[in-house]
Amino acid sequence: MKEVWVFIEQEDGRIHPVSFELLGVGKRLADDLSGICVGILLGHQVSSLVxxxxxxxxxxVYLIEHEVLSYYRHIPYAKALSxxxxxxxPEILLLGATPLGRDLAGGVATLLETGLTADVTELEIDKETGNLLMTRPAYGGxxxxxxxxxxxxxxxxxxRPRIFPMPERKPGRRGELIVERVDLYEEEAGVRRIGFLPKEKTVNLEYAEVIVAGGKGLGGKEGFEKLRELARLLGGEIGASRLAVEAGWISYDHQVGQTGxxxxPKVYLAFGISGAIQHRAGMQNSDLIIAINSDPKAPIFNIADLGIIGDWKILCDALIEAIKRHKGN
Amino acid sequence: MLRILVSIKQVPDTTNIRINPETGTLIREGIPSITNPYDIIALSFACYLKNNYGGKITVITMGPPQAKSSLREAVEFGADRIILLTDRKFAGADTLATSYTLAEAIKYLQAEEGPFDLYLFGKQAIDGDTAQVGPGVAVRLQVPVITQTVKFETLDLEKRIIRVHRKSENGIEILEAKLPVLLTCDKGLAEPPFSPFPLILKAVKAEPEIFTADGPVNYQREKLGLRGSPTQVKKVYTPEVKKKGKIVDLSTTPLKKVVDEVIELLKSKGIL
Incomplete structure (x- = not known):
């Protein structure tokens, strides 16, 4: 039976949602191969996540528990997975393109002397050959x-997270658990964590339902203050184009696109974003895209469900007013 | 004295890339080649360490003969030895073949002049964005790797321990590693130094040592280039553009009408 493996990324006992998204894809690929979808869970005291x-x-699920795996380090994790x-x-091994997954994947592919494709956006089984077709953007999208x-x-x-939709969770669904053992030693880890600085304010952009995003057209830092007010009213997060981030108007945590x-989200509101392909690559899967730009030729209009040609400020102010009124009712 | 190996790559400046709309292929003419920006951070960090702790910097790159210009740039950062791995047989390498080619060259250099203390790579190259070669080389050299290094704290040369910050999903990890270690360098780790004039002069005239598939490194041919690459490109195409939606112009449509439409859309998605 062919096995499609998904590396289950967990830190401090919390599974990264990208792993669930990959289980959804893995299940589909396994069905196409008449095989099974397998989760690989590594860590210390993580059996409750099975x-x-x-x-x-x-x-x-293949499970390896070991004290040396209590937090992520390349060498022991790569050793256990390989x-x-x-x-x-396994026929296929999928990992999230997260800081952890990217760190791990390159080493494991080398240990297994196999090919690895990064940041895949489409996965299909070739019906003729049974090979995995892995499609990814190249040259900046x-x-x-x-x-x-x-x-x-x-x-x-x-x-990457959010490339594939979150599959439905079916509580009570069961499977086969295989517990494995591997010899790991603290000394061979090579790296030791001596401290951790959690993110000050977590920008949960990837999983936000509404994103109010700004680009170069905002003209400055102050533009984002206005967007913040709108985002707050909508319960959304702030996104930004690379140019706005590079101009220093907002931090990199907010950058959407190829390098962000x-x-x-359900709704992506783009204010003054021209929509270079690198930006579109990061947000084109949004359910609904509303864009405003003064340039009628802005490429963002090619993918917007509603494109508005005009001054972003006027629209933003009018929207804030209208939403306040709406909420007042 | 620190012995530092920096691996760099020359890449097309992807922010300026254009595609031939008819053939869907890259228009290569007129696209400037630059040293991968993350590799510039690695070079800057190497330079910082050399200036503060003393040391020797060896820089390698794999690529066509024109990649020489990136190695000359490395000399401005204080590189003491520059090596160009160039051969048609290296061409078409995926990340597995690339990490093999680089790691074997590094092993050769170590056999020749002793082991390195630090291996510095860029976080990723902007043409492929894979971030796979650094960890791959670390595995082949059997040294620990720290990816996405964003800050340097301390280096204890006696205990041979380096302390750095690594960007992770939920914050910053403060990590200690025993030398030798491979770091992939991310924004914030180091700034390019001002190159003193003598170095700029030296760079102009610098000629790299040339390593090919035939020597001095003893390569297994079947592990090089396209032949040594498990992954193959099956198809290349320009991404499909989603169908255009509705366009309204605020100079011809009343603002209230547009706002009402946006509000209705937000309601339809359950946001309002």
Missing amino acids: DEVFSFGADK FLAKKYG NIMATIICPNHRPQMATV KTVR
């Missing part, structure tokens, strides 16, 4: 490339 992995679609892959020979790894297994790919975050 049911959650089943509930999002895993048919089987040990499992060598033992069970200007072109798309479909990559295959025909002669090596597993076929490995990393996928990939988002898929």
Whole structure:
């Protein structure tokens, strides 16, 4: 039975949502291969998470628990994951393109001497060959490339959060649990964590339902103050284009696009964003895109559900007023 | 004395890339080549360490002969030895073949002049954005890796311990590693120094040592270039543009009408 593996990324006992998104994709790919979807869970005292992995679609879970895995370090995690892959020979191995997943994937692919495709945005099984078709943007999103790894297994790919939708959670769904052991030593980890500085204010852009985003057209820092008021009224987060971030108007945490975050909110409101392909790559999966720009030729209008040609400030002020009135009723 | 290896890559400036709309291929003419910006951070950090702790910087790059210009730039940052890995047989390498080619060259250099204490890579290259080569080389050299290094704290040369900050999903990890270690360098780690005039002069005339598939490194041919790459490009195309929606112009449509429409859309999505 062919196995499609999803690395379950957990830190401090919390599973990163991208792992669930990948279980959704993994299940689909496994069905196309008449195989099964498998979650790989590594950590220290994480067995309580197994049911959650089943509930999002895993048919089987391989679990390794070890004290050395209590927080992420490249060497022990790469050793444990490649040990499992060598033992069970998965067909496909998917990881989130997060700081942790990217760190781990490159090392594991090297240990397994197989191919790895980064930041994949589409995954399909080639019906003729059974190979995985991994499509990703290249050259800053200007072109798309479909990559295959025909002669090596597993076929490995990393996928950014929010590229694929969150699958339905089915509590009570069960699967097979296989507990494995691997010898790990603190000394071989090579790196020790001696402190942690949590993010001051977490910008939860990737999972926001509403994003109010600004670009160069805002003209300055003050523009974002206005957007903040609108975002607050809508219960949304602030997004920004690369140019606005590079101008120093807002921090990098807010950047949407190829070199920032990939988002898929219910509503994306773009104010003064021209919509270069690098920006569109990060937000084109939004359910509804409303864009305002004074330049009728702005490429953002090519993907907007509603494109408004005009002064962003006028619209923003009018919207704030209208929403306040609406909420007052 | 610190022995520092920096690996850099010359890349097309992707912010200026244009695509031929008819063929869907890259228009290469007129696209400037630059040294990958994250590699500039690695070079800057190497330079900072050399100036503060003393040391020797060796810089390698793999690429076509024109990548020489990036190595000359590295000399301005204080590189003492520059090496260009260039051969048609290296071409078409994916990240697995690239990490093999680089790691074998690094092993050769270590056999020749002793082990390095630090291996510095950019966080990722802006042409592929994979961030895979650094960890891949670390695995091949059997050294620990810290990716996305955003800040340097301390270096204890006696205990051979470096302390740095790494950007993770939920914050900043403060990490200690014993040398040797491989770091991938991210924004914030170091700023480019002002190059003293003698270095700029030296850079103009600098000629890199050339390593090819035939020597001096003893490569296994089947692990190089396209042949050594498990991944293959099956198809390249320009991304499809989502169908255009409705466009309204505030100079011809009353503001109230547009605002009402936006409000209705927000309601339809359950936001209001």
